[in-house]
Amino acid sequence: MKKILVTVFVIILFAIGYIYATPYLVMKNIREEVVAQNIDGLSQYIDYDSVRTHLGKQLKTAITAQFVSAPEMQNNPFSDFAMVMIPGLVDRLTEVLISPEAIGALFKGENVKKIAEHQPTITPPSAEQSSENNYSGFGAKWNQAKTGYESFSWFVVEIPNDEGKVVKFRFRREGLIEWKLNEIVLPFDFLN
Template sequence: MWRTIFNLILVLLVGAAAAFVAAPWFAFRALKADARDGDVQGLAELVDYNAVRGTLKSQLGPTPNATTAPAPTIWTDPIGAMKRALEPLTPPPPAVERYVSAQGLHDLTRGYEPGKAPAEPPQPEGLSDQVLTAAQEPWPSLRYWGPNRSRFVVRGPDKPERETVFTFQRRGWFEWKLVQIRLPDDDEAQP
């Protein structure tokens, strides 16, 4: 009887470890499915929009109104820091918003630039056909896995050298959020 209990505990531990290791991959697949279906609530649970917008802003170049001087601090310019704190927040540039929209995220997870992806074929009816279709679509490759961060690379179907890197960060035992998108070099030049 003790051997059976030990084996059961061992199987549960191995299962929990496998789920912990595979959780980022499931988060990527959920991101792709939620973006495909336009599930805004699901995307809100999977994407840290502030962090992703910040990384995209730096890659897409400065906005026309951006200043190159560093923001004033309370120690160097207290009045300037207070003015900056009281100013209304400016919305992100439209170039960034097309990347973080549901359609833009779906295009990026398929390896295309936002707005330039071909229409996705309709989902097949039967379960076996759905499994075959899912197995034939391009899979992301794992570039890095760590206990708190993981990176996936999606290559463009038409240009394999075009790599988009998705970085996920662990926020709970099995909860991962998208915190960074590294665009290919050809996307960075276009605002």
């Protein structure tokens, strides 16, 4: 009877440890997919609808705030016309940033403005490219990342970009062991 209780206790302890470690395993898998430039592999960890919604709200807020505070728009007769164009600009920019290539670039720590100006593309790695070479390109940013639970169902990864500004990736638990990227929180002044 005592052996059975010990065995059950060890199994429960292992299960709790595994459930706790799952977001860290997902981060490892995401890193491998970005390094391998595997769009399909990366996409399985992203809830595109949710990320699109959250990014769109951030972009609309940031672009509108920057537009309204711009001195050249004060008392400008064309400012109302420009305000009407903001939703189209936000939609286009959101679609650029929601692509697997752009999300992969954000995970590598690339600057948001740079990604928006030059939409990244993923090209298959050549045969002579080794995983170590690819890891070294983004390992420094990844190693500076801060990770942790916000709650049982939310896990956050904060990665500094090229300018030292932090991009926050919020993952939501789906079931017990699966995680999906649900939000990307850009630095407040990402447009500057």
